[in-house]
Amino acid sequence: MTWPEAAERFAAGAVVVIPVGAVAKEHGHHLPLNAEYLIVKELVDGLTVTLPIVAAPVVSVTYAPVFKGYPGSQHIAADTFIAMMTELLANLVAQGARHIAIVNSGDSTEGPLRLVINQFFDQTSVRVGLSNLRLLGRDLDGILEQDQGGHADERMTSMMLAIAPETVRMERTRPDYGRRPTANRAFTQPVRFSSDKDAEDIDFSETGIIGDPTLATAKKGKRLLNEITEQLSEGLRDLFPDIDKV
Known part of the structure; x- marks a missing residue:
């Protein structure tokens, strides 16, 4: 869009959807660093086909x-990320946007983003929706065959095979469930993975994955993407009942 077109859409009350996905984060030996970016962009681009949102x-x-x-792998400090997201939201509101939602594809970003939207509401009375992709598409967990997953696993690799198969090195896949402290029902602790098995106070994953990407298929990926897109669409319609009228 041009800026006058953006101004017109904001003034009309269009929903602005902000995708959050790392463009430089390791995803094992078989997926590119920008896998998370590609997945969240695909999903939000897909929403623009069925909903009159601004991506x-x-x-x-x-x-x-x-x-x-x-x-x-590149990352910024939590305080920096919170400040950046808050400023981006403030910019949109200052330009006339009033209906905003975030689609988040990372795990580490969940906590900071919850803080961002809560503080932003306190400061501006603007409610920003937040959706975390790890919680979506779970009705299809039954089609996955891995013992457990978490990162660059069967689920994520399947979606990448559906989106950008040319970037997936299936010949390099192998199961790797990592090594981390035994699950504790009463407490959780921070996790930081490393390929150095001798490093102290670090959880080990030789390949940088948690799961079994050898089981991934494009067919599973398409089903997951369709299910997640549908859930996002329904969620946006619930948040913004007039979304289709703008």
Whole structure:
């Protein structure tokens, strides 16, 4: 859009959707550093086909300390990320946007983003919606065959096979469930993975993944993407009942 077109859409009450996905974060030996970016961009681009939303640029440098020990992974401090997201929201509101939602694809960014939208509401009375992709598409967990997953696994690799198969090196896949402290029902602790098995106070994952990407297929990926897109669409319609009229 041109800026006058953006101004017109904001003034009309269009919903602005902000994708958040790291463009430089390790995803094992088989997926590119920008896998998270590609997935969230695909999903939000898909929403523009069925809903008259305004898709903002992907916020692609994020708070992601868990995998910063792997070469190529980049991240910014939580305070920096919070300040950046708050300023982006303030810019949109100052320009006339009133209906805003964030689609977040990272795990580490969930906590800071909840803080951002809560503080922003206190300061401006503008309610910003937040959706976290790890919570969506779970009705289809039954089609996945891995023992457990979490990062660059069967689920994510399947979606990448559906979106950008040319970027996936399936010949390099192998199961890797990592090594981390035993799950504790009463407490959680910070996690930081490393490929150095001798490093102290670090959770080990040789390949940088958690799961079994060897089981991934494009068919599973398409089903997951369709299900997640549908859930996002329904969620936006619930948040903004007039979304289709703008």
